[in-house]
Each structure stands twice: as structure tokens, then as C-alpha cells.
Amino acid sequence: MAHAVVRTVADAVPGRRVTCVTLRIGVASGVVPQALAFAWDLAVAGTLLAGARLDVVRVPLAVTCRDCGARSEVADPLRVRCGACAGNAVDVVGGRDLELASVEVLDDDELPGADEPTAGADDITVADEITAAPLELLR
Amino acid sequence: MSLVELRTAVLAKNDDLAAALRADLTAAGTTAVNLLSSPGSGKTALLEHLLARCVERGIPVAALTGDLATENDAKRLARSGAPVRQVVTDGLCHLEADLVRDHLDGWLPAGTRLLFVENVGNLVCPASYDLGESLRIVLASVTEGEDKPEKYPTAYRWADLVVVTKVDLAAACAFDEQAFLDSVTGVHPGIEVIATSARTGQGVDALLERVLPADL
Numbered sequence: 001m002a003h004a005v006v007r008t009v010a011d012a013v014p015g016r017r018v019t020c021v022t023l024r025i026g027v028a029s030g031v032v033p034q035a036l037a038f039a040w041d042l043a044v045a046g047t048l049l050a051g052a053r054l055d056v057v058r059v060p061l062a063v064t065c066r067d068c069g070a071r072s073e074v075a076d077p078l079r080v081r082c083g084a085c086a087g088n089a090v091d092v093v094g095g096r097d098l099e100l101a102s103v104e105v106l107d108d109d110e111l112p113g114a115d116e117p118t119a120g121a122d123d124i125t126v127a128d129e130i131t132a133a134p135l136e137l138l139r
Numbered sequence: 140m141s142l143v144e145l146r147t148a149v150l151a152k153n154d155d156l157a158a159a160l161r162a163d164l165t166a167a168g169t170t171a172v173n174l175l176s177s178p179g180s181g182k183t184a185l186l187e188h189l190l191a192r193c194v195e196r197g198i199p200v201a202a203l204t205g206d207l208a209t210e211n212d213a214k215r216l217a218r219s220g221a222p223v224r225q226v227v228t229d230g231l232c233h234l235e236a237d238l239v240r241d242h243l244d245g246w247l248p249a250g251t252r253l254l255f256v257e258n259v260g261n262l263v264c265p266a267s268y269d270l271g272e273s274l275r276i277v278l279a280s281v282t283e284g285e286d287k288p289e290k291y292p293t294a295y296r297w298a299d300l301v302v303v304t305k306v307d308l309a310a311a312c313a314f315d316e317q318a319f320l321d322s323v324t325g326v327h328p329g330i331e332v333i334a335t336s337a338r339t340g341q342g343v344d345a346l347l348e349r350v351l352p353a354d355l
Contacts, residue, residue: 001149001264001267005149012144012145019140028296028297029266029291030293059208077326078326079325080291080296080325080326080327081328088324088328088329089328089329092296096297097148098148098149098150098267099146099147099185100145100147100149101145101193102142102143102144102146104140104141104143104144105141107140110140
């Protein structure tokens with residue numbers, strides 16, 4: 001999933017150095033922000049997102065009620081009920097989000113020099129570091 | 140430093156591919172069914188029976204089966220006589236729409252009315268990936284405990300149908316059916332639940348009737 005985020009960013013702002021990524025993650029999206037954060041550094045290594053901060057905005061589960069028509073946020077995702085009448089004839093209308101909300105990019109006059117990721121043969125070295133990192137973490 | 144507002148779905152590529160695949164399959168008269176469950180809950184055993192019933196009744200059926208490795212499931216399922224193709228994901232823990240499309244292209248027999256897609260055994264990531272199916276089924280075996288829906292709410296929340304498997308073992312493992320139904324209803328109010336046993340055949344016909352296109 002972290003790789004999917006990196007690919008989506010790369011497609012959205014091709015060639016730009018990215019310093020911060022903001023994601024909207026629904027509580028019913030199946031994506032756990034902590035797990036994504038764990039994979040983040042590995043996924044961005046060697047890309048134009050290297051070193052970028054990850055900001056996550058959680059989106060609550062929202063339902064509309066077929067009985068009373070109210071739209072409400074669900075307090076307990078394991079007890080899905082209408083927040084107005086407590087009925088359970090509800091349709092989930094929000095909380096599945098997994099959305100790239102915004103990115104912060106460096107402007108042309110801010111482009112870094114020495115720490116800029118290098119293309120070509122150096123990529124192979126970076127790939128080795130990616131492979132080595134999880135093993136380090138497991139020890 | 141500039142802030143660029145995007146509001147782009149992270150899985151937009153998969154979702155777009157899945158929507159196109161669903162449109163193509165629907166236009167061809169094929170109903171695709173995505174089967175999700177944890178490993179060992181009996182997807183393949185149930186699918187063996189479903190395929191065999193379809194073949195007996197002359198219903199044009201086919202199946203894709205996803206696994207990290209081996210062609211074992213495809214070999215098992217092919218004994219039914221239905222066209223079956225293995226998707227070896229080589230470590231990927233879920234199927235994605237492009238994998239499904241690539242394996243269907245040039246293989247899915249024309250006139251197929253019912254296509255089962257057996258996902259990789261996993262209740263986490265498969266829940267996030269639309270495969271172009273018309274019906275998503277999550278399976279739970281009685282041996283897994285009654286609170287499975289609360290432990291994997293996303294899989295249950297976005298399913299269209301819940302199938303309980305191995306109900307022939309329910310008494311042996313003191314499966315509390317009401318507790319399971321309460322757990323299901325908590326995360327997905329109103330979802331339909333069908334009890335099955337691949338060993339005794341219980342519920343297999345009821346499930347088939349539920350997934351068959353209306354004109355069959």
C-alpha cells in the first residue's frame with residue numbers, strides 16, 4: 001500500500017521533490033496508519049519522496065439511515081448504528097476513503113544539490129539498503 | 140515550498156481497471172464472484188462443490204484461484220471439469236484487478252455465465268481491492284471463532300454475502316451461531332448469511348441459487 005501511495009504521488013507531481021504527503025484514510029478503508037508509517041521509509045527510499053513526512057487524516061465511518069434519513073458518524077465501527085435513531089437499517093456512505101489529499105513540493109529555486117537522489121547505477125545500492133533495512137528491524 | 144491539493148484516490152488505477160472489467164464482464168453476460176477468507180477456511184473445498192454442481196447442471200462456469208505459490212488449488216478445482224486457471228501472485232498477499240484481467244484475457248471461455256475468483260487467503264488487503272466482481276462473498280469457518288467479523292471488520296463491511304463453512308463441525312467446536320450473527324450484524328447490519336458444509340453438501344445449492352444470474 002505504501003508503494004501504491006508513492007506511485008500515485010509520482011504520477012500526480014512527476015519529477016518534483018516531495019517533502020510532505022497528506023493522506024485521508026477512512027477508518028473502514030482497511031489501511032492502518034501505523035502499518036503504513038512503518039513501511040513508509042522503505043517505500044520512499046531512492047525516490048523523489050525520500051525523506052518526505054507522512055501526515056494522515058483519519059476519516060470517520062458515516063452512515064445514512066433508511067428509517068429516519070439522518071446522516072451520522074458511527075462512534076463504534078463494530079456496532080454500526082444510526083447516530084440519530086439507533087436503528088441498524090443503514091447505508092455506509094463514508095469511511096472507505098484512501099485518498100491522497102495534498103503534497104508539499106520543493107519549488108524550482110529550492111532544489112537541493114548534494115542530497116538529491118541520484119539516478120542510474122546508484123539505484124542498485126539504494127535497493128540493497130531497502131532489502132537490508134527490514135532485516136535490521138527484525139533483529 | 141508549494142502545497143499541491145490533489146484529492147486523488149490512492150487505488151484509483153485499480154478501481155478504474157476494476158470498473159472497466161466489471162462493465163466488460165457484465166456486457167458479456169458473466170457474473171464475477173470474489174471469494175475472500177482467511178487461509179484454511181474452506182474456500183477451495185466449497186468451490187469444488189459449486190463448480191461440480193454447475194457442471195452437472197450445464198451452467199457455463201469458470202474459476203480463477205489465487206495463491207502466493209503452487210498450482211495445487213487449480214489442480215483440485217479442475218477435477219470438476221470446469222475451466223480453471225491458477226493465479227500465482229509470487230508473494231503478493233491479495234489479487235488486484237490487473238492480475239485478474241491479465242489472466243482472463245484470451246482464456247475466459249466465451250459464454251461463461253458465472254466466474255468465481257478465489258482470492259489469496261487473507262482478510263486484510265483483499266478487502267481493499269475491487270477485482271471487477273458483481274458479488275463479494277466473505278467466508279468464515281466455524282473453527283475460526285465467532286468474533287471474526289469484529290477482528291476483520293473491513294472484509295465484512297464491504298462484502299455482499301457472508302458464507303459460514305464447515306458447519307458439520309459446529310457442535311464439535313461449540314460454535315455459537317447467535318454470537319457470530321451478532322458480530323456480523325455489528326459490522327454490517329442487514330447482510331445475508333448462508334450456512335454451508337462442503338462435507339455434507341448442506342447449503343451448497345442455496346448458495347449457488349444466490350449467486351446465479353437471475354435467468355439461470
